[in-house]
Amino acid sequence: MATSCTREKVLHGHPCFGGNRHKNGRMHLAVAPRCNIKCGYCDRRHDCANESRPGVTSRLLTPPEALERVRGVMASSYGPLIKVIGIAGPGDPLANEESFETFRLVQREFPDLLFCLSTNGLALPERVEDLSIVNLHSLTVTINAVDPEVGARIYREVRYRGCVLRGAEGAEILIRNQFEGVRLAAQLGMVVKVNTVLIPGINEEQIPLIAQKVSDAGAFVMNVMPIIPQADLAHVPRPTPEHLEQVRSANEATIAQFRGCQQCRADAVGLIGGCAG
16 A cells, blocks of 8 residues: 655655645656557657647667766756656556666666656556556546547557557446556555546547546546647647636646646656756
């Protein structure tokens, strides 16, 4: 079960879980290129140094290269800012063994840092024990639907146990594993945040259902973030800040809402909204 020490460390040190984002920085290591699902709003083909969106990286790293990168940043003037080492892609970290090797390498030299991972949750029930073994402190799971029919409008395909599944069949397996994974991770002591992409006209009515289910499963906080219209969902309007705040406020009585998300790159370094190189 979660210890109060772990939770306090995350809440005070992790800028994406309520820690002071003006003082505490994070470092994302882009070691996970492969993904096991295809989201309709995902586009990883383009990279611009001036843009910030999930799935984007200027360069993939091997685990040894990631360790060298951490060493360099921690030895620089930016080192005191960095409190968190995270793996958030550019694919799904749980679909890449490099994620686990990277955590093992970095933790040997920097055991006092917080370690976190972001996942779509498809492989979470099967890999949650492995995350516990590498001493993961915090976990973010992206959940966009409760109803498989709605999920079928968001996810193009799901690759699970050697099969490629599409439509509601694939979405049903993904959704089942997401909620089960959140429950298991919380039981093992990880502080869990749930990301939900607000997609107007598609999943708005699902968000209260997601909020209730993840709260019941033991998640600590929810981050409702606006869709970046691209790929198959390029036609969907981006929610206005007022719309986004309305949705967050409507679900705040169910689960705490995080409002500081900048939808960071897979290789982000430094303070949220800033950069340390």
